[in-house]
Amino acid sequence: MAQQLSKILIANRGEIACRVIRTAREMGIKTVAVYSDADTNAQHVLQADEAVHIGGSQSSESYLCADKVIAAAKRTGAQAIHPGYGFLSENESFAEALQDAGLIFIGPPVKAIAAMGSKSAAKNIMAEAGVPLVPGYHGEDQSDDLLAAEAEKIGYPVLLKAAYGGGGKGMRIVEKASEFAEALASARREAKAGFGNDKMLVEKFITRPRHVEIQVFCDQHGNAVYLAERDCSVQRRHQKVVEEAPAPGLSEETRKAMGDAAVRAAQAIDYVGAGTVEFLFDEDESFYFMEMNTRLQVEHPVTEMITGVDLVEWQLRVAAGEVLPMQQDEIVLDGHAFEARIYAENADDNFMPSTGTLAYLRHPDVSPYVRWDSGIVEGDEVTTFYDPMIAKLIVWDIDRESALRRLTNALRETRIAGVTTNTDYLHRIVSHEAFQKAELTTRFIEQYGDALHQREKGLPEAINLLTIAASIIRNRQHTANQDPWSRANGWRVNAPAKHRICLQAAGAENATVLNLEEADNAIYWPEHELAVRFAKDGAVLVDGLRFHCEIAQENGRYTLFSHYGRFDASLYDAVAELIHEEEAGNLTAPMNGTIVAVNVATGDHVKEGQALVVMEAMKMEYTIRAPFDATVEQVFFNAGELVSDGAELISLAVEE
Template sequence: MLQKLLIANRGEIACRIMRTARQMGIRTVAVYSAADANAQHVKLADESVYIGPAPSSESYLVIDKIIAAAQATGADAIHPGYGFLSENERFAEACAKHGLIFVGPPIPAIAAMGSKSAAKAIMSDAEVPLVPGYHGDDQDLDTLRAEAEKIGFPVLLKAAYGGGGKGMRVVNHSGEFTEALQSAKREAQAAFSNDKMLLEKYLGNPRHVEIQVFCDQHGNAVYLSERDCSVQRRHQKVIEEAPAPSISEFTRKAMGEAAVRAAQAINYEGAGTVEFLLDTNSKFYFMEMNTRLQVEHPVTELITGQDLVQWQLLVASGEPLPLAQEQIQLNGHAFEARIYAEDPAHEFLPSTGPLTVLRTPELSAHVRIDSGVIEGDEVSAYYDPMIAKLIVWGSNRTGALRRLVTALNDFRVAGVRTNVDFLRSIANHPQFQRAELSTRFIERHEQDLFADTSALEDDYATMAALAELVQSQQSQQAWFANPGLQLNQPAQFTLTLQHDGQPYSVTLTAHGDGWQRLPDQRVWRASWQHDRFRIHCNERSFFAHVLAAAGDITVMTEVASIRLQRYDVLLELQHEQATGGMVAPMNGTVVAVLVANGDEVAEGQPLLVMEAMKMEYTIRASHAGTVEQIFYESGELVSDGAELVRLSASA
């Protein structure tokens, strides 16, 4: 059995692995970058080793530093988690060379599946169904374009050595091909140090269903049911569930057996995931095999009652699989929702900053939280913006979904923008509740999922003012201290706020035992109950969370969350200045400057490409004009709101 395990990762997955290792009596070693010196995975580990500056290319992706850390601490094994070096055969080779156990598959298996194009050939020989596409070595632009024409648009560009939606683009027609290819190649090179591409026919309305497989060193192989991961944005999963709904036992068994054939074809060992596209006729096609643990593995754990990290460590120690295929029993239904620091209303741009408030649902046998952060931690621009994974279980899909919605209502975050409202919109959507799923779910229901909250702003601003008033009273500050009070006039309370850079004032006037906001005739009251406010408005009563942190006031109800700011004339000026040029939508790095001073550009033309949290964002011209000044060069770090390119107006 392993004695000491180094986790070559960070955040949520590092913490999750450490918890199982501790239960098994295995000591743990964390590695950390300059940005993670105070991170939770460092605090949870028995030992920790500093491995370099914040950029992952100088720390978590440097193989020699990871190996040196393992040797310095006497670790006998390394668990790569997911992402970073988890599917890097050079890393697995380095582990073997230095006598370290790599908690993952054999090196030839990683190599075989590391290239998606090579994987397709192996799967074809193993009689695993494939999507039509091009998987060749010729990467010339003209060749790839010709192959795309042969396949027929729309096509899907995919990084041959990628995963997690990185280096992936849907190309709807020939005119988009060159720009999409260049962008996908840049993203693939940055994420995987390899920009080779493959092409596949883009299926219009499939489901994304994956099979969890496990193999040991004794020739045993099993599949642990399947997961439906269809609900995605930018080809990254948002909500996953297990087992996949509305699949016949015949299809489930056929997919499971095909996944085992795929694993056995490459002499696999450990945890792996075989991903399929499932069409409306119940035909399935091999997409790829991930030779690692998946982000969404907890839903499989909840319906099987098995700890998959424990399985990994047992297999790595040479032990046989804990269960045979016929012993694996499924119980109930589970969902996982990924809580991200991002802004769904603005193309899911990542949101960085301190987690000034982080309150999660109460944990139980039915509700699980996997996270690598706590209240007060910082969401950095250097890494994935995940805050937590919310996992719930129910005896059936309906019960599990009800728990998911309730738990999302209890998830409260302030300091950064999050996707919690967006996740709740998905979970409450009638078609999601009927399990009418596809990889285009978000695209098809965009109007429902990205509801306009502008009509709610006045009410939420009123609630923010009420909360301030109640807290002022409770801290024994006299109402007459408010400058809005006028002699022989009803008491008034004024709070000036900003939303999206626009200032407006909320003035509440005392009315009986409540308050009115003119010209609205409704009477509002608020009382503090436990950790939330009971809001009364005319004949209606409901709960709201009002989270104040620094200059922000976030108002959250079961309908929506709106983040307001206390009025700051400086913020208003910054907003006005920003609207005159092309500005950075988040903290990040400039990876490509596509124009030069003096260039004439058209509206919508790409000007510059930024990268943050492993995703690319293209900055486009808001209007036609001439490039007057470019403020940053490729490789430079920029802050949220910084002016990037200045254009003169077209004549």
């Protein structure tokens, strides 16, 4: 019998919490948010009808505390809890505790979570259900020697995977036997930290696989459907970056075969709710079960865009005991959709996470063609405590080619400053010839890494620098008009006004001095024979080119956005540069985070490339290596300690 839901608690944060709140509000259901110290003013807190503080900024002190979440639900009178994804979403103990507390879990039954919680146990169930499996070892013996022997038996390359993991954590590709021991130790450590269990699986690594997953949905009355598939092949560090639906190049026969296999997988564990069955898809259209995620996926919007189904609404209705709103033959696919994940990271620096305040944030207008899912707005802070994803940009159109054009334009219209983001990198991915042709593989980024890290041809640097310098002059003049005592407009008697601005482009070794002259409503750079004018509609006119741009400014750093791409520069600080040169022998923390391991001690001799310190930030490990042969003079932090961005970790003395 269906039970009407009137209030739910969302045991999550960020964009997924905002996403659930949106649908609940449309259904007339009240929402309760929970939040940590770091999220006091977060968007999900502001958007919910009620919010309860549950602890410190570390997720282990707040979002992972089942007892605090349950207490918040009891306190506010919520009938059900939506777990989102991550955190407690696939935690069987949490689901069981909700059941004991008389609360509805907006997710699958406890036994279904348990069945899929262990990847090795899941594979045994799938084998019995007739779902194809990748060759591999999923046994209980976890000795180093046995795992290495199994890897030899399977044949390299092999894939190490955390048995109780997900999201690419505790996962390593091992190309040869000599790399196995180090990869195993690293994967175990990451799995232990992320999931509290370091059991590993070893599987054959298929050289050119695609990652194709099927969205399934089951109700409490025995009904089950699949809602097409998604291709999630483009990944970095085993985490998805660009997803699309439907998967390109699949025949109707293969689509049906995969969908039927996914439904069999769900029914084999008496599944209820939204789930995703993930497959490795080979070039010959054979497919192999990888895992089943017993929750809503990050990439669920692309399925919604091509089916017209609100999957969160289905979750809420199924959790209340209702029958699935549609049967299999009623699900019709329309058009093509892409999702691009906007991360706060420097893709050109080994995807190093970036923290700070979003000083500037603009995104494409939302429409039936464009969707922007985010839990953050301009002025919010990106911290190290949680995942670095800022937003999801989703686009739809009548076919893949049209949707792809829409995506490339939408990425150019996504303009963020204050933290480094991967938007330009995403544009390079979706503009790459292989991606345009749908030549997809899970090793796409590795295969085309060099090309993807090359800056796209945009406006000449001189035009970018002149435009930024001209905007600086305009801003100074505006300030002078407001405060005549601050006037610094370069005025001269019977001569053009002159300005001298020193800018350093991002990544450039040297700064550029711009000696500019101002006359006839234009700013000239005689050295390059260039002049810039600003049109009344905001357009820029320079060197015969007319284009629109936006310029963000924060603490002497400038970012120019246009459809030609992004360009970063800063006012040159000679003193800071001298300090930087003096500290060249010191290794500093590239971001806020936690020291996981220190591999050296004072007096050690290290070789270039040797791993010295391992840090964890935003749920990922980062290894800091020796930049040259050196002797360790001093180690400033120990494992387990928190460090701030720029903190000195190790002092090195160059060996003669």
